[in-house]
Amino acid sequence: MAKQISELKLGILGGGQLGRMLIQEAINYNLTTLVLDPDHEAPCKNLANYFECGSITDFDTVYKFGKKADVITIEIEKVNIEALEQLEKEGKMVFPQARVIRLIQDKGIQKQFFKENDIPTAPFQLANTKEDLLNSSFPFPYMLKQRKDGYDGKGVMRINTIADLDNAFDSPCLIEELVDFEKEIAVIVSRNSNGEVKTFPMVEMEFNAEANLVEFLISPSTYPEHVQERAETIAKNIAAALNITGLLAVEMFITKDGQILVNELAPRPHNSGHHTIEGNYVSQFDQHLRAVFNLPLGDTRAINNAVMLNVLGEKGHDGVAKYQGLEKIMAIDGVYVHLYGKKYTKPFRKMGHITIVDQNREAAIEKANLIKETLKVIS
Structure with a gap:
């Protein structure tokens, strides 16, 4: 690209913790960041060069926001695709691409897509209504x-018997065979517009x-x-x-009989890559920036053993967050x-x-x- 990265504006749809950590990396490149998020107190609010409070699912809001940026990316998939498709038609760079x-x-x-491209995954069936579930011959138990x-974890439930269908989702769903897995694993892969591809260690x-x-x-991993x-x-x-440009997190199962089955995809920085900030030569956030700006991809090797622990709000606490035991x-x-700047816990x-x-590793x-x-994390 003709301009240097420091001369360009990156528009981020979503202002949560993933956007926050992406901005923290973007600062190292003196990159101008613009964020759109519906929460006026979003974690990105005080870090972005420009913050707009607005819907990321509304066509006009996303379209007008995207016009301000040179490159547009996401930190959450629930965005207005039609606006991104229109921006692409008008020459804006949207990564990952709207079709992805x-x-x-x-x-x-x-x-x-997995089935059509011979990607190993658990057997599945599609259902549009609760009635479809009642008429399905898919064997119990299964994941809905x-x-x-x-x-x-939201929008997922285990169906053990036909009685569980009383409380099942009455909306378009995926019925998936319950996988007898040994371990859940993930691989993050990055790809730039030149077609250079690198994976982070499993x-x-x-x-x-x-x-x-x-x-x-x-x-x-020790596999x-x-x-x-x-x-x-x-x-x-x-x-x-997918012919994707950007970062792709691939969540998988290793079954007890040694198969690897793909569970889900996320076309953005992901929870399964947070450890890379300290644990790898290049972080997933730096790598995402490199990919979407078509720069050489970084060294993904692990520097050391790293364990990442999510800090979750405690049960029974809903209110202004206090961190007990931090010192x-x-x-x-x-x-x-890494605290995400969220004022309220639940x-x-x-x-x-x-x-x-x-x-x-054991230590x-x-x-x-x-x-x-x-x-x-209490209130």
Whole structure:
């Protein structure tokens, strides 16, 4: 591109923690950032060069905002696609491309994309109404996912018997075979407009069963090299099939019989890559900027063992956030604190994350468990 990165304006749809961390990296390039978010107290508000409070799903609002930027990106998929398509027609650079966001907005279309491109995934069926579920012959138990707008464990439920259908979603859904998995893993792949592709090393995830959110993320993985290579190859194949520009998080299962099945995609920086800020030579946020501005991609290798712990609001607390035990955990070597600037907490709300870096993997995990018990977000 003719202009240098520091001369360009980056428009970000969504002003949450992902946008906040992207801006923190963009500052290093002296990049001008513009943010659109419906929350007038969004985490990005005081960091962006320009902040606009407005709907990211309204055509006119997104279109007018996009006209102010040179490059437009997202930190959440629930955005107005038609406005982005119009901006692309008028020559604006939108990354990931509008067609990619449209595909990923709908879990049913995602699954069909996997099937059409021979991407390994769990057997599935589509249903439009609760009546379709009642008439389905899909075997119990299974996972039921709303096709649109699900996030952070919301819009997902397990259906064990026909009796559970009384409380099932009455909207377009995806029925998915319950996977007997050994581990949930993720690979983040980056791709610039020149077609250069790089993957971050595969990571392992531990979930909070109650909140259905990632609780721990461990990097790098200790699975055999051939397993990690297979996961990274799947991620690269998906990026190539999508012809995406930007960052793509690929969430997968390793089954107990050794298969790797793709679960979901996110075309943006992702919770499964937060550890890269301290744990890798290049962070996912720096890599996303490099990709969307068509710059050389950075070195994705892990520097050390890293464990990422999500900081979630405590159950029973809803109000102005207070961080209990913060000083205690900051006294631990190798601990890096990231708070997202959210004034109010509520049960299981993502309020920040902690990364623990250590030469010893088990020591890092032990510290993460100690932090989990010590740091509490209360009201």
